[in-house]
Amino acid sequence: MSAPIVPVYMDPEELAVLVQDPAKVPKKDYLVIDVRTTDYVGGHIPGGINLPASQFYGFLEYINANFATVPLIVVHCALSQVRGPKSARILTEYFQTRARTTTGTAPALPQVKILRGGITDWVAKYKDVPGMIEDFDAELWESELMY
Template sequence: MATETPAAPPPWHAAYPAPRNPTPASMTREEVLAMMKQSQAGRDFVLVDLRRNDHEGGTIRGSINLPAQSLYPMISTLYTLFKAAGVKKIVWYCSSSKGRGNRAAGWFADYIEVKGDTEMTSFALAEGVKGWAKAGGEFVEWMDEYDEKHWV
């Protein structure tokens, strides 16, 4: 008697609509680092680390951790908070920014568009935190809780 393999559950994001643009705007790590260096007098951007179970090895300094699985229902609240704080750029990242990072940047860009906001922009960090950490040098100096063993 053959047994059937149970179907894999759908991915967490299947419960939500796909972003209208599957390849949203992105920023390079060099661009983000330059913003960080220039922001000593004040920040008009937010870095959002979307990792949950894979949140290890360190994070980019000053990032907030908001696991992607909890993001979609929070978009309107986040927008309101970011707007009140004068945030102009939101940079989303996960490990590689190929899945969660792009999805979050796309969802948030969709919401910004619906609101008719021409001052705020949503970006995915190209190559994610993995690309940041593996770039070494000055990039890892701008990480909190950096653990080299994780990135080898």
């Protein structure tokens, strides 16, 4: 029996360096997967995609077909305490299983990380930094519904 996969976290500052680097291309050099559902409204990380955790298993083939060559995949939810880590574990296990069942030389596996603090910490740190949040709605974040 293999050891359980332990999630690896990435600090928001590390992801911010990638997002702000004009030489880095989202969906090519890195991919941000936001697994929130109805709480997705109000803002998200630029260049990210929304694949809700409640349907995440159904997105695995899509991710593999479109983003398997992306070297870094960062997964998050609101706080990255439940949905984000679970989705990151599922994705990591999926890639590892595919690599074991692939004949010949398998390509390098994407590194999957979880954004520490989720979008909540991201917004707290970068809400006033231009270009760091797409579709930002300050009123939603100021309401009690977002916390």
